Amino acid sequence: MTRATMTPLAISPPAIEPVSLAEAKDFLRLLANDEDELLGTLVTAARLMVEAASGRMLINQSWRLVLDRWPAGGEIRLPFSPVGSIAAARVYDAGGSSQVVPLSSLALVAGTDPPLITVSGPVPAPGRERAAIEIDVVAGFGATRDTVPAPLRQAVLRLACRWFEHRGDVVSRDATQLPAEIAVLVAPFRRLKL
Template sequence: MLLVEETAPDQGALPVAALKSQLRLGSGFDPVEDATEHAALAGFLRAAIATVEARTGKVLLTRVFRLRLEDWRDPAAQPLPLAPALAVESVEMTDRTGAVTAVPADQWRLIPDNQRPILAPVGAVLPTVPMGGSVTVRFTAGFGTSWGSVPADLAQAVLMLAARYYEDRGFDSGQQLALPHGVGALIERWRAVRTLAGRGGRA
């Protein structure tokens, strides 16, 4: 399985002002210094978002992902590794020679779910993956394009974690592996049992 993030969250969607308020940081008079601080806070927020998403399997800000599999986990119902999935943009088969063929959209459908979205066949099973080849699924996932779309507990977890990263920035990064207790408690209900995205048994 190979999962690639094709698009990044829009810079303007990051809650830099909220983090700044939480850290009780005022605005300076030097625009260059303010821009530097803004970029640093955005970096801590991106790191916090990545951590929360990795722990929960939930995409906070909507973007496009590309999933490549050597075979379906189950040709009758292929789980997608991230939620909430909003749309499947395309499904493509690649044979052992590298030739790519688009799978018509009338052969598959998305079953949305906040925990375990499914790519399902319109008929009995999904199209057969070529021997020695792969299938690529492009899909869009996320709660929304603005920070206001993110559930309140996940949003607060990100702010708390980003603030921790800001405060601990002078320490060894190895000390930041464990989530603060408050952050763990906020994301607990969103954590789901992770499933393998594919068998990967083809050679």
């Protein structure tokens, strides 16, 4: 039996960044507004880098998990955390029509890391070989900046400001590995693979 594949797809980004433009400008002691767009872009890029390095989504955002089939054991381990809720689920038949999966048939197991969804009730059988099941989830520590752990917020702030102050080569160097002073902030939250 071949293993079912899972593909995570971002549906919608967070409504806000974990670090505001004002916080970044204060940290850099910037008074002018002429580089706000650049700094805002760097904050977003820094959040994405910290999320990738830690395996944690910082501010609530919507993701879709696409599976070929239901797992044999009825357990779906998610590739990122934390996950706060299951928003919707559907199964596709051979003709491409979708059937809604009742949310009562799926359970997000509290306190698991990586997050775990279990099939806890009847679910429709997939009607096609690939990308037959979609499960939409909300991932993140919360909808506001104060729900994000302070070290992760600090990592985003410092990384964005580092890129702003040292434009050029530093960004391409940091793309392969977080700088040591930022990696130490992320390390306690990094999801380990055993």
